[in-house]
Amino acid sequence: MTTLMDVAERAGVSKSTVSNVIRGTTMVAEETRLRVQRAIAETGYHPNAIARSLKARTSSAIGIVVPDLTNPFYAQLAVGVERAANALGYAVLTANTECLPETEEQAARAWIERRVDGVIIGGMALASTLPKILLDRDIPVILASLGEFDDPRLGVLDHDDAAAMEAIVAHLYGLGHRRLAFVSDHLREHAGERRYLGFKAALKKRRLVPIAIDDGATAVVAHNDMQAIATIDRLERRGLKVPDDVSVVGFDDIPLASHSRVQLTTVRSDAVEMSRRAVDLVIKAARANRTVSHREFLDVQLIVRATTARPRK
Amino acid sequence: MTTLMDVAERAGVSKSTVSNVIRGTTMVAEETRLRVQRAIAETGYHPNAIARSLKARTSSAIGIVVPDLTNPFYAQLAVGVERAANALGYAVLTANTECLPETEEQAARAWIERRVDGVIIGGMALASTLPKILLDRDIPVILASLGEFDDPRLGVLDHDDAAAMEAIVAHLYGLGHRRLAFVSDHLREHAGERRYLGFKAALKKRRLVPIAIDDGATAVVAHNDMQAIATIDRLERRGLKVPDDVSVVGFDDIPLASHSRVQLTTVRSDAVEMSRRAVDLVIKAARANRTVSHREFLDVQLIVRATTARPRK
C-alpha cells in the first residue's frame, strides 16, 4: 500500500505538505498543491485511517447492539444507524447478541479494544452489565427503544410505550374484549418488561388484570410484530382463527405487518427516525467528550388492521 | 485510557515486558508475570487495537455488503458472518447498499481507508465496479450467493441455481403449469439475472418460454422469498388467489416462509453455512496474502408447501 511518504517523494515535498493538502486546512501554494494532487492520483493513494485514528485518539467508529437482526425492526434500526453514521464519517460495528450476557460482554471487550467512540443499544439482557462496562470507560451510551434507566449517564430514546399500550387496550376494550393476555420473551429481553407494565396499567384502569394466553384469552398483545406474527402462527396451528377466535396486536409496524396475508393491527414506531436521533446524540456526546444524558420519547400511532375484531358472542 | 506504559510503570517493568506477558509468546519470569497481571487488573487495561493494527499492518476487520438487511436472508448472512468473524478475532463492517453503485463505491472507499482485510459481497449492482476496486488493492473478495464471475481473482460461493430452477420448474410442470413467469429486481440486483437464466433453461427443456406475469401466467417463480411474498401481496390485492389462481415459488426458505399464513413453496438455502464458509475462505486468503480463487456450489433443496397447486381446469 502506498503511504503518505510515497506520495511525498513522488511530489518532491515533505510529508507535512502532503498531509496539509489532503486535509485542506493549511495554506499550500497552488503549484505545490497540484503537484501533490497529481501524485495522489497517480499512486491511487488512500490515507490510512488506522494511523490517523491512533494519532487522533478516536476510532471514528460506533457500535450498535441488537438482539436479533432477523427482526426487521432491528434491521431497520441497524440500517438507519449505518446510514447516519457513515454520513458523519463514522463506521459502525454491529453485534447481534440475542440478549446473551456472554455475547454482550464479548462485544463490549472487542469494542473497548477497538476504542469505539460510542455505543447504541437496541436491546439487551434483563440485568445486563453492558451499559456500566462501557460507561465506566467513558464511552457514551444511548438506549434506543429500551425504556428508562437508573444510570443518569445513559442517554434514552424510546417510544411512549405507556401511551401505546393505553391506545391498544382502549381499542381492544372498545371492541368488547375483557380477557387480555400479553406475550413477550420476558426472560431474555429487557424491553418486554416495560411494555408489559404499560399493558397492566392500562388494564388496571379498566379494573382488569392480565390472563395467560391459554386461559381463554380473546385478545393477545405481543411485545413486537415478530412475536405477534409468531403468535398468529401458533394459534392457527392449534385450529384457532385470528381474529375470529382471538385478536392479536403487535408493535413496530414492520413492512410485513401490512401484507395481505397478515394485516396486523399494530403500533407504528419509526426505527429510522430513532436511529438518526441516536447517532446524532451519541456522536455529539463523543465529540464533546461527555455522556449522552438526554431523554426523549417519540410519539407512536395505533394502526388498526385486520387481526383485531369483536370477540365471539 | 490507560496505556501499556501506565501498566509498565505500575509494575516497575518495561513496556516490552508488559507486551510479552500480554501476548504470552516470550518467556517471562513467573514473579514478573504476576506483578504485571496484577497491574493490568488494577488499572483495567485493555490493549489498544488501533495501535496494534498499525504495527501489524492489518485491521483484523472484514467488510460485508448486502443489498437489503431487511430481507431475512441477508440478515442471516450478516449474522453468520459476524459470528464466524468474531470467533476468529475479526470485526465486521456492514454496508447496506441497496445495490446502488454510489453507495457501493462509498463503502469501498471507507473500507480501503480502514484497511479491511477482506470483503464478502452478498449482493451488488449489475455492472458493479466494487470487486475490481477492491481486488486492485489486493483485498481478497468473495461473492456469496451471487453466481460466477469472469475475474479469476474472485472467490465464489453459491447455491446451485441451475439445479434449483430445474427442480422448481419440474415441480410446476408436473402440476400442469405451462404458463410460467419469473419476477426479480432485474435492474438492480446482479444475482437475478443468473436465476432467470436457469429458469429459462429449465423451460426450454420443456419447449416453453417465460411469459410476463400479467400475461395470464398460472405460476410465478420469484428471485427470492421476499419477492415471492411481495408478489402474493400484489396478486391478492388484485383479487387473485394463491395458489388457486396463481402458484408462487420463492427462494431461500426464510423463517417466515413456513408461517401458517404464508406456507411458501421454496428452495432452501443455508445462509449460515454459506457465511461460515465465506468468512473462512476470505480470512484464510487474507492471512496468506493472496486472493480467494475458490469456487464452490452448495446443494439446495425444494420445499413444497401450500403456494403451489394444479392450475385451474
Add this chain to the structure above:
DNA sequence: CTGAAAGCGCTTACAG
C-alpha cells in the same frame, strides 16, 4: 529473562 530502540503511517505545533 528483561529493556532500549526503531518503526507502523499519520498529524501537529513550531521554525524558518
Add this chain to the structure above:
DNA sequence: CTGAAAGCGCTTACAG
C-alpha cells in the same frame, strides 16, 4: 508557504 521533529500506543528483533 514548507519541512524537521515529536508523538499517538503498540510490537519486535536484538543486546545484554
